[in-house]
Amino acid sequence: MKLKTPILIFCAALSVAACTNPSRFGSDAGAGTGADALGGANAGIVPGSASDPTSVAYFQQAVGDRVLFAVDQSTLTPEGQRVLDGQAAWLLTNTDFTAVIEGHADEQGTREYNLALGARRADAARAYLQSKGVPGGRMQVVSYGKERPIEVCSEEACYAKNRRAVTVLAGGLTG
Amino acid sequence: MMCRIVCMVVALTVALIQMPAAVTAQNGPLRIEITEGVIEPLPVAIPDLVAETPGSAEMGQQLSRVIAADLVGTGLFRELPASAFISQITDFGAPVQYADWKAINAQALVTGAVTVSGNQVTVKFRLHDVFSGAELGDGLQFAGTTDGWRRIAHKVADVVYSRITGEGGYFDSRVVFVSESGPKAQRRKRLAVMDYDGANVQYLTGSEAIVLAPRFSATGDRVLYTSYETGFPRIYVLDVGSVQRRVLESQQGVMSFAPRFSPDGRTVVYSLSQGSNTDIYAMDIASGAARRLTSGPAIETAPSYSPDGAQIVFESDRSGTQQLYVMPSGGGEARRISFGEGRYGTPVWSPRGDLIAFTKQSKGRFHIGVMRTDGSEERLLTASFLDEGPTWSPNGRVIMFARETQGAAGRSTLYSVDITGRNLRPVRTPDGGSDPSWGPLQR
Numbered sequence: 154m155k156l157k158t159p160i161l162i163f164c165a166a167l168s169v170a171a172c173t174n175p176s177r178f179g180s181d182a183g184a185g186t187g188a189d190a191l192g193g194a195n196a197g198i199v200p201g202s203a204s205d206p207t208s209v210a211y212f213q214q215a216v217g218d219r220v221l222f223a224v225d226q227s228t229l230t231p232e233g234q235r236v237l238d239g240q241a242a243w244l245l246t247n248t249d250f251t252a253v254i255e256g257h258a259d260e261q262g263t264r265e266y267n268l269a270l271g272a273r274r275a276d277a278a279r280a281y282l283q284s285k286g287v288p289g290g291r292m293q294v295v296s297y298g299k300e301r302p303i304e305v306c307s308e309e310a311c312y313a314k315n316r317r318a319v320t321v322l323a324g325g326l327t328g
Numbered sequence: 329m330m331c332r333i334v335c336m337v338v339a340l341t342v343a344l345i346q347m348p349a350a351v352t353a354q355n356g357p358l359r360i361e362i363t364e365g366v367i368e369p370l371p372v373a374i375p376d377l378v379a380e381t382p383g384s385a386e387m388g389q390q391l392s393r394v395i396a397a398d399l400v401g402t403g404l405f406r407e408l409p410a411s412a413f414i415s416q417i418t419d420f421g422a423p424v425q426y427a428d429w430k431a432i433n434a435q436a437l438v439t440g441a442v443t444v445s446g447n448q449v450t451v452k453f454r455l456h457d458v459f460s461g462a463e464l465g466d467g468l469q470f471a472g473t474t475d476g477w478r479r480i481a482h483k484v485a486d487v488v489y490s491r492i493t494g495e496g497g498y499f500d501s502r503v504v505f506v507s508e509s510g511p512k513a514q515r516r517k518r519l520a521v522m523d524y525d526g527a528n529v530q531y532l533t534g535s536e537a538i539v540l541a542p543r544f545s546a547t548g549d550r551v552l553y554t555s556y557e558t559g560f561p562r563i564y565v566l567d568v569g570s571v572q573r574r575v576l577e578s579q580q581g582v583m584s585f586a587p588r589f590s591p592d593g594r595t596v597v598y599s600l601s602q603g604s605n606t607d608i609y610a611m612d613i614a615s616g617a618a619r620r621l622t623s624g625p626a627i628e629t630a631p632s633y634s635p636d637g638a639q640i641v642f643e644s645d646r647s648g649t650q651q652l653y654v655m656p657s658g659g660g661e662a663r664r665i666s667f668g669e670g671r672y673g674t675p676v677w678s679p680r681g682d683l684i685a686f687t688k689q690s691k692g693r694f695h696i697g698v699m700r701t702d703g704s705e706e707r708l709l710t711a712s713f714l715d716e717g718p719t720w721s722p723n724g725r726v727i728m729f730a731r732e733t734q735g736a737a738g739r740s741t742l743y744s745v746d747i748t749g750r751n752l753r754p755v756r757t758p759d760g761g762s763d764p765s766w767g768p769l770q771r
Contacts, residue, residue: 272606305511
């Protein structure tokens with residue numbers, strides 16, 4: 154856990170009130186969101202696994218790679234902001250990575266509107282990360298509208314998880 | 329098969345054709361007024377077309393089945409079973425025994441003959457007004473290739489429909505749509521084109537990348553659609569004949585989607601998302617020069633031209649919820665036309681210019697509806713868990729749309745419905761379907 158210190162330093166430097174100890178992310182925002190983590194996520198202290206703080210898997214599971222939105226909204230919730238604080242800190246530490254922020258909507262909407270709504274959500278996450286110091290050039294936004302649900306029931310329990318902005322990492326030290 | 333057949337229309341000069349067409353067609357009793365709402369479908373007899381060459385009997389039977397399916401599928405006609413026929417049509421040239429058809433209460437009778445020579449099919453037919461004891465219009469002849477035989481049947485049915493309703497036909501037309509397969513969380517989508525009735529499906533793209541909302545040009549020669557093949561939604565234009573496509577100009581990292589052609593086919597109107605904002609742009613297809621038509625922080629999308637190209641109807645959430653607006657096609661002040669309860673999206677201008685079809689969300693349900701272009705006389709035609717994305721038949725009388733069912737096993741299916749709200753029916757496609765765009769009547 155060598156990188157814990159720089160993360161905390163960054164948080165302190167930015168005076169982010171919501172900055173939390175990374176150990177909390179696992180039980181908080183990251184819980185249950187690692188479904189598409191890279192292989193070997195729970196394989197121990199293997200580099201690239203979730204126990205490696207520089208890994209994509211760690212970002213997805215421990216930091217939390219997604220924020221959720223209310224119906225028709227693109228405003229970040231306090232919880233969403235906490236997750237993004239963690240993402241910003243991580244991205245500022247792991248500068249080899251770039252990010253594509255994918256915006257999504259639930260199925261309760263027309264296709265074109267949901268594409269635009271997903272763009273709003275992705276851009277809200279991007280703007281927040283940028284406000285926390287992540288260079289705009291390292292981020293891109295894309296919307297999938299309602300095309301890529303992760304939960305398939307037609308109930309609010311599923312819709313709530315589908316209304317999301319997911320920070321997808323690219324680049325970095327492979328392996 | 330790209331339907332490269334050319335169907336020829338030739339008025340028959342057979343001696344028996346004597347009735348002046350226009351008189352009976354306009355004033356005769358054999359007439360369906362679609363707008364008044366048909367209570368009782370008109371009984372029609374469609375005997376198998378007479379085989380005039382050896383081996384063409386099966387073709388004659390198939391043709392008559394497609395003609396019947398077209399007519400019955402409108403909900404305006406009821407076919408009398410062959411078992412009820414008193415007299416048989418065995419000679420296309422022989423006089424029709426109207427009394428025999430009157431006795432079984434047939435009001436319309438379609439007689440025809442087919443010859444097959446090599447890969448050429450020729451069909452001649454006549455439409456009879458049984459109660460007047462006369463033909464309705466001239467006999468006609470269509471010719472085509474054997475693999476395009478369904479088109480010949482559709483052309484015959486279009487003439488019958490048109491003469492009896494006074495409306496343009498729509499059977500000899502094609503629909504481009506998104507063919508959907510696979511589970512809901514990993515839906516595979518590819519572009520496909522089919523006959524209006526779901527026959528002759530042909531795939532235009534693979535399913536490696538998400539493809540959305542194909543839109544036919546007014547002549548049916550090209551299709552605009554959105555694809556994620558670069559990782560970002562971009563607009564492509566595809567030539568239907570050659571299946572060659574090219575991407576339209578766009579900036580890196582900017583999303584463009586929801587394209588539609590202008591009526592003259594030279595301009596594409598579409599949405600572009602930059603940051604959190606989505607606005608409507610128009611691009612000259614040849615030069616790639618784009619003009620911004622809306623501005624402001626709201627979502628403006630789903631633009632559709634009026635048939636004269638002068639106006640654009642679109643949706644915007646500038647009022648707080650999705651509503652419909654109309655603006656001049658060069659941009660400028662937009663007026664809101666939807667004021668009912670709920671949200672309105674995906675407006676599409678009717679080819680007749682008189683109505684706008686839309687998707688409405690209200691109280692957790694989705695509807696396909698129509699309203700006049702000033703927003704008056706709103707009528708909802710359907711209701712379900714998720715109905716979306718209307719498209720107009722070439723004659724502006726029928727709307728096709730996609731209906732998605734609820735839950736994990738949810739599936740999207742194409743449906744059609746009359747603008748009267750009657751005759752809701754699924755369109756049979758090999759897989760699921762969404763985002764239909766109905767092309768013009770073929771030539």
